[in-house]
Amino acid sequence: MERMEKSAVPADLNVMKKNDLRLIAALVILAAAAFGGVMLYARLSTKEPEAVVYLEGEEKGRYPLSENITIEIRQENGNCNILQIKDGKADMIEASCPDKVCVRQHPVSRQGESLVCLPNQAVVEIQNGQEAEIDTSTN
Amino acid sequence: MAKKTAYMGMLTALAFVLSYLESLIPINLGVPGIKLGLANLVVIIALYTMDTKMAFTLSLVRILLTGFTFGNLSTMIYSLAGGMLSLGIMIFVKRFPVFSVTGVSVLGGVFHNVGQIAAAALIAETGSLFYYLPVLIFSGTIAGTLIGILASILIRHLTKTENREQSN
CATH class of the missing domain: 2.60.320.10 (N-utilization substance G protein NusG, insert domain)
Known part of the structure; x- marks a missing residue:
């Protein structure tokens, strides 16, 4: 297993960790908020x-x-x-x-x-x- | 060494074919840049079953190959900016035991889009493309999740096969 030793931290092979879900949720919320902001800005302009x-x-x-x-x-x-x-x-x-x-x-x-x-x-x-x-x- | 070379060659060919496959089925949602990123699946597998240097070489060779074969110079600069930023972020995040393969892949997907938009904004000399950033963060997250789940399953099988071969 010479290949695996090169990474300092052993690879985490879980399909989904709690942190992954948190990351995904945070990004979706960020995208939605940014999208809402852009839309609001466009609508407010007369x-x-x-x-x-x-x-x-x-x-x-x-x-x-x-x-x-x-x-x-x-x-x-x-x-x-x-x-x-x-x-x-x-x-x-x-x-x-x-x-x-x-x-x-x-x-x-x-x-x-x-x-x-x-x-x-x-x-x-x-x-x-x-x-x-x-x-x-x-x- | 020979085995490593063969493995690398196989992954490169796979990434090349997947890029081609993806160009055949353009997803047109009205916003430029939304895609699944199938080739990123192979890059992630290289990153986890080989090392950083190999993943970098694979990604670079894949972009140059597909750029010269199916694209033009402008699409190549595009994918180079996206691919390199995405890989850089994934290599960085993988160092810390915070995210699993899926999380790493999600960040890779999102930053691929960020890199492409930044490159396009520089080339076209306009900041207006950042208007699409929210949509592309969202699409990058979804694509990254799907690719990440697929990659973690494949990596687990690949490392299992390797362990079995070595114990025989």
């Missing part, structure tokens, strides 16, 4: 969300989610993403990259959400824009 397009970290344009529009994000090197804003949601409908992770992502609409195309270094982030005029009644 500003009208905008889709902000970034290429290599540089802002390229802002588009309010209230207007239906299709934007072609074309770069000098030929890379291209097509962003569609429809019914208050932003969705990447096409990408020139091979993995298409951003296309498979669900449409985004809430503050802080984003669509990311890593190969093209293109990011669409939902941010708060102007204070919405209609929403003030809910305060």
Whole structure:
């Protein structure tokens, strides 16, 4: 058993210890709390969300989610993403990259959400824009 | 020595195949990065039945192999960041007799996602990806639990077989 001697503490081979369960519970609670926080933050904001397009970290344009529009994000090197804003949601409908992770992502609409195309270094982030005029009644 | 080499080769092949298998069944829940992490099963087995150095080599070789075969450079940087942070955390936690295999695997799963998000945030130069962190902590915990339970059963059988062979 030369292999086992190398670890200072003998390997614990229980399937599940009390500490494991505590860890799992703590992580689930942490995730739920963080998720709740993010949702609450998005809901409390009364500003009208905008889709902000970034290429290599540089802002390229802002588009309010209230207007239906299709934007072609074309770069000098030929890379291209097509962003569609429809019914208050932003969705990447096409990408020139091979993995298409951003296309498979669900449409985004809430503050802080984003669509990311890593190969093209293109990011669409939902941010708060102007204070919405209609929403003030809910305060 | 020869036996160790054969074992290592077998684990590497297994990790490679499991990565491929996982790429065939993409779980699409709308959030990028949610996956089971089947290859991590093999890394954990290496960590417990061999040593730290072997587990590190296995993980690195697996990432490079799958990266060159099925992925591209950006996916490779991604999995490298996730895989290395995950393994580093697992090696660290395993030193202390606090968690069993399952707990170690859970932390590995969670930090794999943390590493990937951090790498993606650096590459795309945006902090907005951390929005997905709560969901990915949750998915990492679930995946890590399943993989951990499976790993602890397999490790127990593997070490039992080894003991029997040596007593014969």
